[in-house]
Amino acid sequence: MTTAPISDVDLFADDVLLDPYPTYARLREFGPVVHLPTNGVYALTRYDTVRSALGDWETFSSAHGIGFNPMVNEALAGTSLASDPPAHTALRAALTENLSPRALRGLKAQIDAKADALVAELVESGSFEAIDGLARALPLEIVADLVGFTGKVRGHMLTWGKAANQVIGPLNQRTSDSFPIAGELYAWCAAVAKDDLAEGSIGRGIFEAEERGAIPPGSAGPIIHQYLAAGVENTVSAIGNIIALFAAHPDQLALVRKDLSLVPAAFNEVLRFWSPLNVWGRETTRDAEIEGVVIPAESRVAVLLGSGNRDPRHYADPDEFTVERNPVDHLALGYGVHGCAGQGLARLEAHAVIDSLARRVERFVVGPETRVPHNVTRSIDSLPVLEVVPA
Amino acid sequence: MKIVLDRPRCEGHGLCGEAAPSLMHLDDEGELVLDREEVTEADAAEAGAAVRVCPVAALRIA
Numbered sequence: 001m002t003t004a005p006i007s008d009v010d011l012f013a014d015d016v017l018l019d020p021y022p023t024y025a026r027l028r029e030f031g032p033v034v035h036l037p038t039n040g041v042y043a044l045t046r047y048d049t050v051r052s053a054l055g056d057w058e059t060f061s062s063a064h065g066i067g068f069n070p071m072v073n074e075a076l077a078g079t080s081l082a083s084d085p086p087a088h089t090a091l092r093a094a095l096t097e098n099l100s101p102r103a104l105r106g107l108k109a110q111i112d113a114k115a116d117a118l119v120a121e122l123v124e125s126g127s128f129e130a131i132d133g134l135a136r137a138l139p140l141e142i143v144a145d146l147v148g149f150t151g152k153v154r155g156h157m158l159t160w161g162k163a164a165n166q167v168i169g170p171l172n173q174r175t176s177d178s179f180p181i182a183g184e185l186y187a188w189c190a191a192v193a194k195d196d197l198a199e200g201s202i203g204r205g206i207f208e209a210e211e212r213g214a215i216p217p218g219s220a221g222p223i224i225h226q227y228l229a230a231g232v233e234n235t236v237s238a239i240g241n242i243i244a245l246f247a248a249h250p251d252q253l254a255l256v257r258k259d260l261s262l263v264p265a266a267f268n269e270v271l272r273f274w275s276p277l278n279v280w281g282r283e284t285t286r287d288a289e290i291e292g293v294v295i296p297a298e299s300r301v302a303v304l305l306g307s308g309n310r311d312p313r314h315y316a317d318p319d320e321f322t323v324e325r326n327p328v329d330h331l332a333l334g335y336g337v338h339g340c341a342g343q344g345l346a347r348l349e350a351h352a353v354i355d356s357l358a359r360r361v362e363r364f365v366v367g368p369e370t371r372v373p374h375n376v377t378r379s380i381d382s383l384p385v386l387e388v389v390p391a
Numbered sequence: 392m393k394i395v396l397d398r399p400r401c402e403g404h405g406l407c408g409e410a411a412p413s414l415m416h417l418d419d420e421g422e423l424v425l426d427r428e429e430v431t432e433a434d435a436a437e438a439g440a441a442v443r444v445c446p447v448a449a450l451r452i453a
Contacts, residue, residue, distance in 0.1 A: 055448055089399070100402040102421035328406065328444045336448040337400070343446060344404060 004035040004042055004293045011039050011279060011302060012068075012169050017373040020278055021319070024307035033290045039068065039170060041281075041302040042295045047315070047331070049290055050308035053282065053301065054335040057084050060282040060301060062338055067168040067281055068300065068375075069175060075167075075186065079222050085337060092341065094215035095223050098202040101344035108348055111142060115352035123360045123388050130366070130383040135240035138349060143231045146345075147224060148201025153188065157232055160185035162374070164229035168281070169375025189225040203227070231342050237276035237379030238267075238346065239353055244383055245270055245321055246357060247364040252323045256358045257391065263358065265326035267350045271309075272330035273321045278306035278378055280334070305331045306378070362389040392430050393453045394438055396423065400449040407450060411441035 007030055009023055010016065016023050024045065027034050032049040033042050044050050053060040063084045065073025076082040080091035097103065115138055122128045136158060144154045163181035166174050194207035203224055210220040246253040256262045282301040287294050295301065308331045310318040315327060333340035340346070367384035394414065403421045414437055415425050430438045430452075442450045 093399070096402050100421075101405060102403040105421055328410070333446060335446060339446040339448070341402075344402070 001289060001292055001294050004033045004295065005030045006035045006037065008038060009034075009036055009043075011036065011041075011043065011304075012172055012174075012375055014373045017375070017378065018371050020306060020378070021310060024304060024310060027304070028307060028311060031291075031293060033293050033295060036302070039302065041068070041300045042284075043302040043304055043307075044290075045304055045307050045311075046313060047308040047311035048313070050303055050305060050331050051329075051335055052290075053288075053303055054331070054338070057337050059285055059288050060303075061285045062088075062282060064283045065281065066338075068170040068302070069167070071171075071179070072167045072175075079226065080341070081226065081338070088337060090216065091219065092337070094206075094209070094219055095226060096341050097209065097214070098205055099227075099342055099345060103202075104344050104348060107146075107345075111348045112352045112355070114138065114141060115349065116356040119353065119356040119360055122385075123390055126388055128385050130243045130385050131236070131240050131380055132382075134243065134353070135236050135380070135383075138239060138353065139232050139235040142345075142349060143227065143235075145198075146201065147203035147227050147231075148197030148199075149203070149228075150196075150198055156184070156188075157228060158236075160188075161228055161232035162377075164225075165233050165377050166375050172375070174373070174375055185225065185228065189221045189228075192221060192224060197224075226341075230340075231345065233377050233379070234276040235342075235346050235349055237377055238271065238350055240380040240383060241274045241276070242267070242270050242350060242353055242357070243364070243385070244366070244369055244380055245273065246361075247366040247383075247385070249321050250363040252321060253358065253361070253363060255323055256354065257362070260355060260358060262323055262326075263351050263354045264347070266323040266354050267347065268327050268330055269321060269323050269325055270350075271332035272315070272325075272327045273309070274378065275306040275309055275330075275332040276379065277332065277376055279304055279376055305334070360391050362391050364388055392432075392435065392438070394425055394428050394430060394441070395451050395453045396425055397449045397451075400447055402447055402449075404446055406444045406446065407441035410444045411437040414438060415441060 028045040032046045065082045067073050163178040166178035167182045169175045197203035206220045209215045256266050280303045284299045286297045333343045364385050365387040369380045369383045372381045405417045408416045418424050
């Protein structure tokens, strides 16, 4: 058994965050696990390593947090995100009771209609800002209505959600700048009461579940926090990526247009190709051996979801965007007991967008996209659609 | 060979039913139904695909 190879890569440097793929390729070649002293982590780089670690919560634990600084890990203590079975099981059940595909079945028609109305209006206008106009607009409206946010809180959702993810990073400038904003969300969720949320909303339902003892006392606020922190930023990223990738690959849009049954496959490929979340944390509970390399017990581990998704050991031509690949086993949503709890909702939104675009658009002409570095989420900040060729 | 479902862990994402339509499906309530728990060698590929695609690792083959 040997120690892991060492690299001076900083996973959270601006240039790596903006385009992590060349760095990921180098790290994968170093080995399945690479020690990064700059970040104080062992990085898991290859598909099989990432997938196995996500499936092995007993070794790669979330109980000491999934972030890369002690403050965020302390703030998340006691949530489903930062716990393991058995404590995790009840917290996860409370979180998913109103969020599972079962619970959301009735919403499909409504989400399809909202997405299609939005896409129809944008296509009609001929040119539009894709991120504000669609990628942000749809998840904001859907999550706000779902959770029952009203009034001025709706205006804070985007900034709060972005900050809540930003602080998962190490204690760099981005994290320091974001803690006060993430704190506003945290404080609001600690104080929010049933009557602050719209009647008939799922958010209010969570408080009612707390009242009747279906979920533990005090757990409603943190669940609302998770809905907002996880439910907006990552979906905004995914929908923005859908538009940008279809604009850059009109042949792939044409394939979906010819066969709408490819919609789910196309979304899987978007998530694989440009994962909204590239890195997530774990801590080893014991010495973990990976292909002869040892990660010592109580080490912080960076699980590189976005790197595993581009591993040529698992996906042929991983740097090609091909919707017919249908990578159902991609890592973008995690896997196992901590697998993305909101993936059912994300699929409803993304499938609705892809379906509507495929029926209404032959191709887009876009201007240059801009990106702003973010510690854990990779997304497009602005994308001008200059011309739409309607179907 | 047997397919084993961890019922409390299943959230009804339904990806398994798409991977193995002859072995399992979601019912009208969105609950997973295993149409056959005992599977033969002929079903092994389909069963394996269903296990692999479950996003919350609620299925296994015993």
